[in-house]
Amino acid sequence: MNDDGIELVSRRTLVEGPTDIRFVLHPGDRPLVGAGDTVVPGTRLLERLRDARLTEVAAATVGAEAQPGGRWSAAETPPATSGPLRRTTGATAGELLFEAGGRWRLATGDHVESIETPVAGVVREVRPGTAITLQAEGRMMRGVEAHGDPTRGVLALGADRGEGSGEGLVLRHGSLDVGLAGSILVVGSRIEAETLTRARAMGLRGIVVASLAGKERRDFLASEGRQRAALHRLPTFAVLVLDGAFRRPIASPVATVLQALAGREVAIVTDPPGLVFNEPAIELAPPPWDLVRIRGGEHVGREGHWMGLAGQRRFVGGTFLEAGWVHVGGPAPVAIPLADLERFG
Amino acid sequence: MTASDPHAFLALDLGTATSSAALVARVGHRWRLIGALAMPAAIEPDAIVELVLERATIADPNLARLVGSDVDDAVRSLPRLTARSARPQRLAVVAASERALVPLDDAARRSGWLVTAASPERMEPLAVTRALLDPGVDAVLVRAGEPPGPDERRSLDEVAALVAAAARRRPELTIVLAGAMAERLERFEAAGEHRQGEVLLGPSATSGEPPGLPLRELLEDMRAPSGDARRSIAQAAGALADALDRRVEIVDIGFNGGLRATASPGVGGARATVSASYVANACLVPAEVDDAAVDRVLAWSTFPIDRHRLRDRLRELRLVPWADAAGVGARLRLAAARAALAVLIEATASQSAEAAPDLIVASGGAWAVAPGPAVALAIADVVRRPAAVGIALDHARLLAPLGSIPDGTERRQLIGDVVDDMLAPLASVIIPGGVRAGHSAGRLTIHAGTGSTDLDLVPGSLELVDLPPGEVGTAELRFRDTVRLGGRGRHFAIDVAGGLGGLLLDLRDVPLRLPDRPDRRRELLEAWQDSLWVTRDR
Numbered sequence: 001m002n003d004d005g006i007e008l009v010s011r012r013t014l015v016e017g018p019t020d021i022r023f024v025l026h027p028g029d030r031p032l033v034g035a036g037d038t039v040v041p042g043t044r045l046l047e048r049l050r051d052a053r054l055t056e057v058a059a060a061t062v063g064a065e066a067q068p069g070g071r072w073s074a075a076e077t078p079p080a081t082s083g084p085l086r087r088t089t090g091a092t093a094g095e096l097l098f099e100a101g102g103r104w105r106l107a108t109g110d111h112v113e114s115i116e117t118p119v120a121g122v123v124r125e126v127r128p129g130t131a132i133t134l135q136a137e138g139r140m141m142r143g144v145e146a147h148g149d150p151t152r153g154v155l156a157l158g159a160d161r162g163e164g165s166g167e168g169l170v171l172r173h174g175s176l177d178v179g180l181a182g183s184i185l186v187v188g189s190r191i192e193a194e195t196l197t198r199a200r201a202m203g204l205r206g207i208v209v210a211s212l213a214g215k216e217r218r219d220f221l222a223s224e225g226r227q228r229a230a231l232h233r234l235p236t237f238a239v240l241v242l243d244g245a246f247r248r249p250i251a252s253p254v255a256t257v258l259q260a261l262a263g264r265e266v267a268i269v270t271d272p273p274g275l276v277f278n279e280p281a282i283e284l285a286p287p288p289w290d291l292v293r294i295r296g297g298e299h300v301g302r303e304g305h306w307m308g309l310a311g312q313r314r315f316v317g318g319t320f321l322e323a324g325w326v327h328v329g330g331p332a333p334v335a336i337p338l339a340d341l342e343r344f345g
Numbered sequence: 346m347t348a349s350d351p352h353a354f355l356a357l358d359l360g361t362a363t364s365s366a367a368l369v370a371r372v373g374h375r376w377r378l379i380g381a382l383a384m385p386a387a388i389e390p391d392a393i394v395e396l397v398l399e400r401a402t403i404a405d406p407n408l409a410r411l412v413g414s415d416v417d418d419a420v421r422s423l424p425r426l427t428a429r430s431a432r433p434q435r436l437a438v439v440a441a442s443e444r445a446l447v448p449l450d451d452a453a454r455r456s457g458w459l460v461t462a463a464s465p466e467r468m469e470p471l472a473v474t475r476a477l478l479d480p481g482v483d484a485v486l487v488r489a490g491e492p493p494g495p496d497e498r499r500s501l502d503e504v505a506a507l508v509a510a511a512a513r514r515r516p517e518l519t520i521v522l523a524g525a526m527a528e529r530l531e532r533f534e535a536a537g538e539h540r541q542g543e544v545l546l547g548p549s550a551t552s553g554e555p556p557g558l559p560l561r562e563l564l565e566d567m568r569a570p571s572g573d574a575r576r577s578i579a580q581a582a583g584a585l586a587d588a589l590d591r592r593v594e595i596v597d598i599g600f601n602g603g604l605r606a607t608a609s610p611g612v613g614g615a616r617a618t619v620s621a622s623y624v625a626n627a628c629l630v631p632a633e634v635d636d637a638a639v640d641r642v643l644a645w646s647t648f649p650i651d652r653h654r655l656r657d658r659l660r661e662l663r664l665v666p667w668a669d670a671a672g673v674g675a676r677l678r679l680a681a682a683r684a685a686l687a688v689l690i691e692a693t694a695s696q697s698a699e700a701a702p703d704l705i706v707a708s709g710g711a712w713a714v715a716p717g718p719a720v721a722l723a724i725a726d727v728v729r730r731p732a733a734v735g736i737a738l739d740h741a742r743l744l745a746p747l748g749s750i751p752d753g754t755e756r757r758q759l760i761g762d763v764v765d766d767m768l769a770p771l772a773s774v775i776i777p778g779g780v781r782a783g784h785s786a787g788r789l790t791i792h793a794g795t796g797s798t799d800l801d802l803v804p805g806s807l808e809l810v811d812l813p814p815g816e817v818g819t820a821e822l823r824f825r826d827t828v829r830l831g832g833r834g835r836h837f838a839i840d841v842a843g844g845l846g847g848l849l850l851d852l853r854d855v856p857l858r859l860p861d862r863p864d865r866r867r868e869l870l871e872a873w874q875d876s877l878w879v880t881r882d883r
Contacts, residue, residue: 069514105471337668
């Protein structure tokens, strides 16, 4: 083996330390925590307006000290003689947006829903209308995208170590059942939108998958949109995509982390997308230094051992690319474009 | 230069997707490009530099010793010229009417910003507030006409109040007040004493020559105050025009945007004149691959693929821009580059109205993996003007680092030295306009050092004439009818230079017209491209 040139292979960080997580606030949403607050999983962070609309109120009613971003409530101030609300009926509270022409515009609505934090941590910043930033306790494994709402559950493996290639995780047939309600399921290489919908209906809290095709992503997001519009929402549900859009098994170092976390409480967060866990007792050994994974091209998803630089090589279609020798299990190493490789650290 | 009188230096172009390193050394009495390498941006630049130096030493140990690139700490000790791409930023553009919004939107889109446009006619105040409070928005440009038009007066106060309130809530936002909105400065100054972001009075969106230029310059300064790779490339365009004494156009397509810089050489000791547009939407693949993005790439695809799969491929390309670059991956990149170039050309119509350049230089990671002649064809497909132009490639990505040299004289001198090394000649292209359909439009005779070649001019065809790099010749064209080729006429004699793709005689329509049926269009594009994909599997 030859470590020559492995620094020319992109390194993917497997697990990060404490990370800042963001919860988006829209105008009208009401934060329920303040900077410096310590929160635990399940703490209500904010009230989200589901039907935000603009309304007006006389500036005299609101008071001279009012600031954009502040909260206003009709109950706190005596009504003006001409009436505090002119255009709308029933608005008694909201977030002040701006004042023009002697009237304040405020964001208000009738239906709110509570958003809870799925992770423990310390609130770093609260900016009404923008975001709540939370420093999460524990460690995080990043994905490339996450859809749905931040969620929490017990990690369950619906996938096995693949046979044949002997690496990564592949979907176990018939692994979805109601017994998994409340859990976050690792399903392996790929999943269909229909299965995602079924998982949500069965009470699962989330799915971790290597890749999500564009069509499935679009269908799931449409389903999510309908779900958000419904009056009675189901529990939170999220999909964490680890790699991208093409089918490939979950990388073996990632699979090792997921297997270590099986049966433990984890959370999926959406901004940034990742799996957060607070298990200090679990020690994660670094993967072998020469382990590389092929993330594109002919051998996508396979793993092997770095054997050294191969120089510039001609590949299919007449493309010349810098390459490295990788032993992927055959009798001899094969030349793989350096840009198709990743290592883990 | 960072060290006095060095014998060699490293030129680094650190983009969002690609990092490149080049070793430039003084050989004899001039600077020469010794070697270069481009790799994914995730790789440490020092590792790339180390490999460049190692290969240079293996290739010519004596030269390496002479220029000092073979010493142990050369990676750290050699002086560096570094250009970095500025991160993409979003500008919220707000006006009191759609009419007032148009010039603002145009100026913002041509100065490299991602744009969120808002007016009371387009969005309700709640949605505008939400857009301004979005943490992805870095600055706000708000404008009213001078004087405000009747359509603006009704909502001017409300727009000013809305933006001022957002400025108070987000003290880090930079606010630009343009036109009559400047009269409402007090409202913004009252928005907070402890603002980190500035409140700037901008020029009118229609002032200057060409209209909007001063505003665009201000926005460019805000987006990338100094050292941005694309702004450096624009500076290099001027130096290149002076060095070659030719009109030069640079088209740069990168991961997060495109640049079109046109430069004419200075006359009578004056410096070159440069006009540049930075278009964030002219990126290889947008961050969110929507239907429009899929359609744009599908229109240039040379391989069969359905919309869903193409969307997936584009998403993967966005996530890992260097992966899967062989085979179909290379053709996908070229289709995406054509689509991005079309966006760039459409957004810069005023530059298309200028005189045609003598030389088009392709730059940026989008062109990195396709063979040179295929890149020349891709540019000829999209940048179609009735003219004879040379097409070259900034293969070592030297334009940005060399353009970042602050001293104009030193910059011109250095670029003049290395110009033959840094530009790979791809092809000379002759594109006559107004060729009538028929069996034959005339005859072409090429007089070159190796002899003469005679060709029939067939309307709608793409003819390739072998003219290797370094060779020069004269193309004599005799048309049956009057055509446009620079000027109007029937007989033309044009000096042409060789390239990797030789001479392309492009008698296709200007602009290019393609069949409506996707399969026919794809077959036609594939046939043209295959003839120039010189390294394809046979």
